[in-house]
Amino acid sequence: MSAHRPIRSALAAVALVAMTGVLGAASADSDEAAIRATMSSYNDALNAGKTAAVLPLYTDDGIFMPPFSQSAIGQNAIRQSYDNVFKELKFNVKFNIAELVHMAPTWAYVRTNSAGTTAHASTGKTTSEANQELFIFKKASDGRWKIARYSFSPTNPPN
Amino acid sequence: MSAHRPIRSALAAVALVAMTGVLGAASADSDEAAIRATMSSYNDALNAGKTAAVLPLYTDDGIFMPPFSQSAIGQNAIRQSYDNVFKELKFNVKFNIAELVHMAPTWAYVRTNSAGTTAHASTGKTTSEANQELFIFKKASDGRWKIARYSFSPTNPPN
Numbered sequence: 450m451s452a453h454r455p456i457r458s459a460l461a462a463v464a465l466v467a468m469t470g471v472l473g474a475a476s477a478d479s480d481e482a483a484i485r486a487t488m489s490s491y492n493d494a495l496n497a498g499k500t501a502a503v504l505p506l507y508t509d510d511g512i513f514m515p516p517f518s519q520s521a522i523g524q525n526a527i528r529q530s531y532d533n534v535f536k537e538l539k540f541n542v543k544f545n546i547a548e549l550v551h552m553a554p555t556w557a558y559v560r561t562n563s564a565g566t567t568a569h570a571s572t573g574k575t576t577s578e579a580n581q582e583l584f585i586f587k588k589a590s591d592g593r594w595k596i597a598r599y600s601f602s603p604t605n606p607p608n
Numbered sequence: 609m610s611a612h613r614p615i616r617s618a619l620a621a622v623a624l625v626a627m628t629g630v631l632g633a634a635s636a637d638s639d640e641a642a643i644r645a646t647m648s649s650y651n652d653a654l655n656a657g658k659t660a661a662v663l664p665l666y667t668d669d670g671i672f673m674p675p676f677s678q679s680a681i682g683q684n685a686i687r688q689s690y691d692n693v694f695k696e697l698k699f700n701v702k703f704n705i706a707e708l709v710h711m712a713p714t715w716a717y718v719r720t721n722s723a724g725t726t727a728h729a730s731t732g733k734t735t736s737e738a739n740q741e742l743f744i745f746k747k748a749s750d751g752r753w754k755i756a757r758y759s760f761s762p763t764n765p766p767n
Binding site: 512514515516517518519520547552553556558560562581582583585598600601602603604605606607 | 671673674675676677678679706711712715717719721740741742744757759760761762763764765766
């Protein structure tokens, strides 16, 4: 054994920690980008009124918690819920991310505010819309970030 | 150096890992108990209509997102928001925990359903109440679990 080995090992350890730091930061950046991409896809799917585009953005066991409705648990319930929503409402809204917090390697939350207009099929009227949203995201085994839980409510007073 | 040292070290490492596992499980149990205690205190504070009992259950930068109102960000805004709510409403509700997920050492989420009655000061009427809630909890440096973000909405159709 060389007397230098402990020093070399220590230097290697320092280098490894430094590298892990750099990789960690790069990974956090790409995670944030991936979460923002999912948010953007969700915004587009909502405005397009396409349930088929919404579903892949949720985890298999995802839960959608729309106001005035029971929580929709799992992909089938989520599909029914968005189908019902899109039958009545045509959205033209924009989500703004107020905060995005990476809580753990596979967990993050995003708080947003959305605003815009909603056209109602049953009345033919278009109303202004403003909501506050809380999304919990989970990173899937394929590296994609998906919506695991989603609760929101209107910020405007009731009509 | 004794030739036995690597073996002793290995055994010590195994013992340490085993102990950490046990301590980890015990810590997870006590974290879950602490989160449930905060939820129970919140339920009590809400039914008692006491803002002063609600505030310590939120983190300093906590955010309360009640329907039909802008998000209340931070302790002062949260105080005002609950004061307004309690001026109008007297709750007699019960929260049931649907899931409690420990996402990271200092992060958890809790999804609940609540139901009961609400007495309205302005109308003198008592209505039935049912909501779905999503809480994000954060473990404070003193080891207490507090509400960091809280979004909810009614599950009953609008009146």
